[in-house]
Amino acid sequence: MTNTPQLRGMANVSFWAEDLNTAKEWYTKLLGVEPYFQSPNPENPAYIEYRIGDFQDELGIIDKKYAPQTATLAGVGGATLYWHVDDVVGMLKKLEELGATQYEPLTERGVDWFTASVVDPFGNIIGLIHSPHYKEVLHSIQKA
Template identity: 45%
Template sequence: MSEKQTLRGMATINYWAGDMEAAVSWYSEVLGISPYFKRTGPTGELAYAEFRVGDYQHELGLINRRYAPSQAMPGPGGAIMYWHVDHVEATLKKLLGMGAKEYEPITPRGEGFVTASVTDPFGNVLGIMYNRHYLEMVEWLKRGNEITND
């Protein structure tokens, strides 16, 4: 019997926002969808909103900054999670037009791989990437193949 890998896939990525209503509006426009789930805090303020995103319906959560861990630092952090997009340049242009600030310019990373990232209006880093392996995996799974960790 084989063991499964420890990290089996992205489950949820969370972004912090001081103005939850503005963040929900901004991400709804970026994604072209509304959150499917919202939760209020003890005083009735919006505490959390969650979107299902992309081919695998990954979760993108927005959390009211007042619930951030005590050690969380304000501003962009050291990790960037990249979302696959079909057109990095067009997506970057859209994000910048919506008030995001360039964090990392368009950067070729090798044949079939291009990245860029922005800081959203709420201080979170949003990475975008054209990733040929992502597209290959989507097609492979569409053909009925299963992922095994053997």
């Protein structure tokens, strides 16, 4: 068997925050779960990580003092990772109630396909998507 270089799937997405304890409180409210990993310890974390969603994807929050210099220059930025949600409008409302601000408005992309994004209180973009492709993949995996 040969090892062919390929992207095999999202392993982790990491965001930055200046105050990890405040970020932990905010993301715990948003996600409804506590982080499963905190380093070096829960009282004074430099990194926290959640497992969320159908595939237990990793969402990490890193103390901004460890960010590469280029990551802190633009303020808001980085790649936009879109998380599948069943109700984009409802999730937008929840995020805004928690203090996130609109970045990309709700946009219809096709039949039963919507996107939007917000900026969390720490300057990270959270993309939301309702995509028929996501559900097709999920259902095919569940049948296997």
